[in-house]
Amino acid sequence: MSDTTLPFLPFARPDIGDAEIAAVTEALRSGWVTTGPKARAFEQAFTDYLGGNGLQSIAVNSATAGLHLALEALGIGPGDEVIAPTLTFTATVEVVRYLGADPVLVDVDPVTLNIDPEAIRAAITPRTKAIMPVHYGGLACDMDAILAIAREHGLKVVEDAAHALPTTWKGRLVGQLDSDVTVFSFYANKTITTGEGGMAVTRDPKLAERMRVMRLHGMSRDAFDRFTSKTPAWYYEVVAPGFKYNLTDTAAALGLVQLQRLPQFLERRQHLAARYHAQLAGLPLVLPADAPAGDVHAWHLYVVRLALGARLGRDAVIQALSDRGIGTSVHYVPLHRHPYWRDRYGLVPARFPQADAAYQAMLSLPLFTAMTDADQDRVITALHELLG
Numbered sequence: 390m391s392d393t394t395l396p397f398l399p400f401a402r403p404d405i406g407d408a409e410i411a412a413v414t415e416a417l418r419s420g421w422v423t424t425g426p427k428a429r430a431f432e433q434a435f436t437d438y439l440g441g442n443g444l445q446s447i448a449v450n451s452a453t454a455g456l457h458l459a460l461e462a463l464g465i466g467p468g469d470e471v472i473a474p475t476l477t478f479t480a481t482v483e484v485v486r487y488l489g490a491d492p493v494l495v496d497v498d499p500v501t502l503n504i505d506p507e508a509i510r511a512a513i514t515p516r517t518k519a520i521m522p523v524h525y526g527g528l529a530c531d532m533d534a535i536l537a538i539a540r541e542h543g544l545k546v547v548e549d550a551a552h553a554l555p556t557t558w559k560g561r562l563v564g565q566l567d568s569d570v571t572v573f574s575f576y577a578n579k580t581i582t583t584g585e586g587g588m589a590v591t592r593d594p595k596l597a598e599r600m601r602v603m604r605l606h607g608m609s610r611d612a613f614d615r616f617t618s619k620t621p622a623w624y625y626e627v628v629a630p631g632f633k634y635n636l637t638d639t640a641a642a643l644g645l646v647q648l649q650r651l652p653q654f655l656e657r658r659q660h661l662a663a664r665y666h667a668q669l670a671g672l673p674l675v676l677p678a679d680a681p682a683g684d685v686h687a688w689h690l691y692v693v694r695l696a697l698g699a700r701l702g703r704d705a706v707i708q709a710l711s712d713r714g715i716g717t718s719v720h721y722v723p724l725h726r727h728p729y730w731r732d733r734y735g736l737v738p739a740r741f742p743q744a745d746a747a748y749q750a751m752l753s754l755p756l757f758t759a760m761t762d763a764d765q766d767r768v769i770t771a772l773h774e775l776l777g
């Protein structure tokens with residue numbers, strides 16, 4: 390029987406150590422707390438991590454901000470349509486509405502739970518301007534198919550890579566693929582965190598420049614540049630009504646340390662995913678798909694689905710785990726079930742049979758780098774008791 394006296398095991402928890410605390414303390418003591426040398430160093434380190442190759446990284450205060458900047462820089466506006474999966478967080482497509490354009494939600498592949506390229510093809514209209522694949526849980530979408538569709542129809546591609554650090558597709562890191570912009574998230578539960586933060590990466594210098602300018606009020610020079618360059622500090626030009634999306638130096642200091650730890654973080658996530666795979670294999674569960682041989686799954690999430698014939702339904706399993714002090718989550722209530730998206734676009738579940746069925750059967754098990762094997766054994770034991 391599970392031990393109910395153990396402390397609550399959350400579904401996710403950030404892994405912040407003494408090195409992060411020292412780095413943030415140093416940033417606070419430096420006298421420069423907003424966007425400055427640390428944010429620049431973090432952008433450079435991120436570009437280097439992804440392997441350079443003409444890439445530019447633009448640090449922002451959330452992935453949501455980065456996705457907004459990406460679509461804005463691509464000129465998405467009223468009357469345009471942007472295709473995205475229904476099985477994602479609302480941030481992926483709320484930014485489409487910020488710009489007065491319309492997201493067109495489509496179904497996912499039943500195995501990977503990633504956007505289905507055939508569904509993308511079927512959703513293209515003369516108004517379609519862009520595709521936003523989401524690398525669900527840290528597993529890469531079929532980017533060959535998506536980029537081929539985009540080329541064929543002259544569409545832009547903005548990858549929501551909030552789960553995908555580090556993820557590879559055919560041996561290349563997400564961020565280095567041939568899309569227009571890729572956006573990562575450093576939210577508290579993502580594979581690295583800055584508290585709140587994100588990074589937009591692109592190889593297109595014009596998009597990079599537009600995103601940099603729009604990140605900070607549409608000003609032609611940011612504060613750090615003004616305070617360090619030879620032209621007078623007080624002079625700048627506003628070239629557009631921009632946003633306030635810059636990442637602070639305190640957050641960037643945290644990000645620099647987290648990025649250094651990413652290889653160990655990945656190893657730990659891979660270890661935990663492999664243990665779940667091995668220990669849950671006999672249960673009536675559909676386990677998450679692995680990356681194709683030779684590719685990297687970031688294992689941001691470990692999403693299982695109750696198989697047909699399981700003795701308990703999803704809600705009952707979540708409740709029973711919670712009763713045993715184990716936290717879980719659901720990724721996601723698909724967008725077509727949320728009142729705003731459902732009502733605005735008249736969406737019904739029957740249009741998204743795969744995402745809808747997956748939603749009703751799914752839960753995300755605890756998976757975070759500071760979790761011990763013993764913590765994980767609690768989850769495994771509880772699932773065996775409930776479903777075995």
Ligand SMILES: *Cc1c(COP(=O)(O)O)cnc(C)c1O
Pocket residue numbers: 450451452453454477478480481523549551552573574575576585586587
């Ligand atoms: C977390 C997340 C976002 C938003 O990231 P923020 O940094 O919190 O803005 C966007 N899309 C997906 C799929 C996410 O999981």
